[in-house]
Amino acid sequence: MTAFQTKNSVAFVTGTNRERGIGRAVVRALLKRGARKVYATARDTSQLVDLVREGEGRVVAVALDVTDERAIAALGERFADVNLVVNNAGLFGNPAPLGDASAAAQEMRVNYTAPMLITQSFAPILAKHPSSAVVNVNSIASFVNFPLGTTYAASKAAAHSLTQAQRRELAPAGILVVGVYPGPTDTDMADAIKLDKASPSSVAEAVLDALESGTEYVYPDPISQSWSQAHQADAKALEREVATMMFP
Numbered sequence: 396m397t398a399f400q401t402k403n404s405v406a407f408v409t410g411t412n413r414e415r416g417i418g419r420a421v422v423r424a425l426l427k428r429g430a431r432k433v434y435a436t437a438r439d440t441s442q443l444v445d446l447v448r449e450g451e452g453r454v455v456a457v458a459l460d461v462t463d464e465r466a467i468a469a470l471g472e473r474f475a476d477v478n479l480v481v482n483n484a485g486l487f488g489n490p491a492p493l494g495d496a497s498a499a500a501q502e503m504r505v506n507y508t509a510p511m512l513i514t515q516s517f518a519p520i521l522a523k524h525p526s527s528a529v530v531n532v533n534s535i536a537s538f539v540n541f542p543l544g545t546t547y548a549a550s551k552a553a554a555h556s557l558t559q560a561q562r563r564e565l566a567p568a569g570i571l572v573v574g575v576y577p578g579p580t581d582t583d584m585a586d587a588i589k590l591d592k593a594s595p596s597s598v599a600e601a602v603l604d605a606l607e608s609g610t611e612y613v614y615p616d617p618i619s620q621s622w623s624q625a626h627q628a629d630a631k632a633l634e635r636e637v638a639t640m641m642f643p
């Protein structure tokens with residue numbers, strides 16, 4: 396697939412309000428590589444004041460709850476200059492070993508339905524640009540369930556499947572679709588996990604490297620890389636190994 400030029404791009408990134416979050420790191424990496432404009436979204440835009448200031452005119456704060464389907468339906472028309480969509484917002488709900496129905500429903504809405512609807516909303520706009528891309532921040536848990544992540548991992552498996560479908564459907568319009576599969580990353584979400592963690596900025600740089608080289612799968616850190624290799628070599632052995640790991 397054709398590489399995507401981040402320089403002069405116009406990006407739309409969800410979930411950018413947390414100082415240590417991957418979303419904010421992606422916004423910063425885009426600015427560093429010369430993006431023309433970044434629409435940075437959050438439920439509460441008062442948490443974006445610093446980021447907007449940092450962007451020196453290139454960051455536009457947008458209020459968005461990714462479960463608000465009406466707001467999502469209007470995104471493509473509202474932001475017609477966007478040629479890069481980064482579906483980053485994510486939720487890790489109540490970690491019940493056999494699952495929690497309410498957490499499962501909310502994780503599916505945020506981690507699966509939202510990237511589906513947001514990409515649908517932008518697809519006609521993206522198709523009009525000579526170069527455009529969608530990035531889905533999935534997880535290495537898309538490939539293997541882990542003890543604290545019963546319903547979270549299921550929603551990320553669904554997001555991986557969605558990514559494959561989007562790639563198939565958007566390829567004819569020349570839209571690059573990148574799936575990102577981080578292992579533990581040092582953000583608020585992973586505070587309880589006591590494994591080595593990648594920095595959010597290293598994940599963001601790996602995402603932009605992938606865009607600029609037309610790479611469809613991103614394994615940004617050592618755990619992500621070793622688990623993905625183990626998954627390809629012997630998925631059952633990886634399942635056994637991860638099932639007996641202690642989190643935290």
Ligand SMILES: NC(=O)c1ccc[n+]([C@@H]2O[C@H](COP(=O)([O-])OP(=O)(O)OC[C@H]3O[C@@H](n4cnc5c(N)ncnc54)[C@H](OP(=O)(O)O)[C@@H]3O)[C@@H](O)[C@H]2O)c1
Pocket residue numbers: 409410411412413415416417418437438439459460461462483484485486505532533534535576577578579580581582583584585
């Ligand atoms: N950290 C890891 O180890 C790890 C590993 C693999 C994949 N990931 C994925 O990486 C992505 C970023 O997560 P992170 O690690 O940076 O965690 P984070 O700091 O907790 O960020 C999650 C972001 O998603 C936003 N969000 C959640 N529900 C939302 C909603 N309904 N509407 C709008 N925004 C919503 C949060 O906003 P609020 O502050 O308003 O809740 C926050 O900005 C997620 O998709 C996550 O699943 C993380």
